[in-house]
Amino acid sequence: MICVAAENFDEWRKAARNLLAAGRAPEQVGWDGNGGLFAESDNTASTTASPAKVPADFVTLATRTACHRDPEKWALLYRALWRLSHGEPYLLKMATDPLIHRLRRMDGEIRRDAHKTKAFVRFRLLQENGENHYVAWHRPDHTVLPLVAGFFQRRFAVMRWSIVTPDQSLAWDGEALRWGPGLPASEVAHEDKFEDVWRTYYRATFNPARIKIKMMKQEMPVRHWATLPETHIIPDLLAEAETRVGKMIGAMEGDRETAENYFPSVPDYPSLRSAAAGCRACGLCGPATQTVFGEGNLDARIMLVGEQPGDEEDLRGRPFIGPAGQLLMELLQKTGLSREELYVTNAVKHFRFVQRGKKRIHQPPDACNVIACKPWLQTEIKLVRPKVIVALGATAGRALVHHGFTLKHDQHKDLFFDGIPVYATWHPSAALRATQPQPRADIEHHILETLKRAMGFR
Numbered sequence: 001m002i003c004v005a006a007e008n009f010d011e012w013r014k015a016a017r018n019l020l021a022a023g024r025a026p027e028q029v030g031w032d033g034n035g036g037l038f039a040e041s042d043n044t045a046s047t048t049a050s051p052a053k054v055p056a057d058f059v060t061l062a063t064r065t066a067c068h069r070d071p072e073k074w075a076l077l078y079r080a081l082w083r084l085s086h087g088e089p090y091l092l093k094m095a096t097d098p099l100i101h102r103l104r105r106m107d108g109e110i111r112r113d114a115h116k117t118k119a120f121v122r123f124r125l126l127q128e129n130g131e132n133h134y135v136a137w138h139r140p141d142h143t144v145l146p147l148v149a150g151f152f153q154r155r156f157a158v159m160r161w162s163i164v165t166p167d168q169s170l171a172w173d174g175e176a177l178r179w180g181p182g183l184p185a186s187e188v189a190h191e192d193k194f195e196d197v198w199r200t201y202y203r204a205t206f207n208p209a210r211i212k213i214k215m216m217k218q219e220m221p222v223r224h225w226a227t228l229p230e231t232h233i234i235p236d237l238l239a240e241a242e243t244r245v246g247k248m249i250g251a252m253e254g255d256r257e258t259a260e261n262y263f264p265s266v267p268d269y270p271s272l273r274s275a276a277a278g279c280r281a282c283g284l285c286g287p288a289t290q291t292v293f294g295e296g297n298l299d300a301r302i303m304l305v306g307e308q309p310g311d312e313e314d315l316r317g318r319p320f321i322g323p324a325g326q327l328l329m330e331l332l333q334k335t336g337l338s339r340e341e342l343y344v345t346n347a348v349k350h351f352r353f354v355q356r357g358k359k360r361i362h363q364p365p366d367a368c369n370v371i372a373c374k375p376w377l378q379t380e381i382k383l384v385r386p387k388v389i390v391a392l393g394a395t396a397g398r399a400l401v402h403h404g405f406t407l408k409h410d411q412h413k414d415l416f417f418d419g420i421p422v423y424a425t426w427h428p429s430a431a432l433r434a435t436q437p438q439p440r441a442d443i444e445h446h447i448l449e450t451l452k453r454a455m456g457f458r
């Protein structure tokens with residue numbers, strides 16, 4: 001066994017070339033990082049070893065994987081190099097090969113870490129001999145600083161800056177990059193006026209209506225929060241979020257046009273229906289084919305409210321006649337309810353979609369569409385006066401119950417719309433989107449049970 005040391009990609013490449021030239025198979029080489037026989041004779045060998053021919057993709061992969069903290073990385077890379085140069089030139093294309101799978105996974109981790117380093121480095125302004133020096137301390141998961149050096153050099157070419165990590169540091173003086181040792185945060189972290197700039201920026205761009213804590217932690221991992229000035233204000237912003245959402249929605253309701261502006265002078269059902277056909281209160285009427293108003297029994301004791309018409313409903317002008325509607329009818333049949341007994345409608349009366357080639361891909365309506373369209377729904381409910389409303393999906397829940405409605409949090413509460421009980425369940429399209437049989441069965445079961453409960457008001 002030959003023991004070889006490599007501290008970085010260049011050292012590994014040099015050693016790997018020599019080992020390859022000497023015909024050393026991977027199982028004969030130990031990459032234990034302590035140096036050894038081959039490392040000692042390395043200089044002689046390197047002068048005679050001709051570079052192995054490998055795909056450019058491998059060089060890229062190896063350069064990045066070299067930044068991974070996995071101690072086996074050098075051995076893994078050498079095994080791949082050996083196989084590439086011993087009869088397996090297409091090895092990298094074999095995604096299912098365990099070695100390639102592992103290297104690709106490591107590569108993905110490195111790329112994500114490099115991306116986060118670019119996003120989360122925060123410079124503090126220090127004064128050194130009367131000159132500005134911008135210093136950042138950052139703790140990446142891997143030693144990715146070499147991979148992002150060029151990015152920072154180009155981006156902050158006119159600044160004098162240093163980025164310090166626990167493993168290494170990088171400094172730019174306007175002309176050249178210099179590498180140095182790593183330092184702990186305690187020797188670098190320092191508050192300055194830029195802290196306030198970051199906080200102001202973050203406060204201004206923080207959208208309380210789009211808070212997704214899990215996503216936020218994924219994008220801005222908690223381990224980086226200590227070095228990010230803006231994270232100090234996150235608890236306050238979250239505490240204020242509910243109030244700010246309320247204000248935003250209030251402003252939307254107050255400022256924007258709603259369906260009410262299109263109401264007929266005689267508010268009976270036929271007039272309402274034909275007035276809705278000309279509604280232009282929000283932007284959805286433009287691309288859609290037509291208004292899809294509710295339909296059914298005007299004396300119905302049970303009303304079903306969905307999200308919005310789908311592709312087929314938009315073309316034919318009737319709610320719940322597409323694939324989701326067909327599934328709903330199958331479930332209704334199982335309960336013994338018939339469509340003729342019900343009134344069915346949607347929270348939003350126009351189809352929202354994006355065009356991809358010939359296909360129109362469904363897009364959920366925005367809060368402003370739900371708000372603009374709500375007067376139609378309110379009036380339908382007022383005219384039909386059902387004994388119970390079944391809200392199919394979160395959009396229906398938002399239109400009927402409250403703006404922050406989620407099925408997960410609200411389904412077991414006593415919900416009402418204008419004194420009428422609201423039973424909330426999934427939209428049938430959720431069952432159609434489920435890729436596994438069990439989740440689909442669970443969703444169908446939930447819808448079925450909710451319809452059965454609603455039958456108590458029949």
Ligand code: SF4
Binds near residue numbers: 372
């Ligand atoms: S979605 Fe509703 S509010 Fe918007 S234009 Fe259509 S009917 Fe009017």
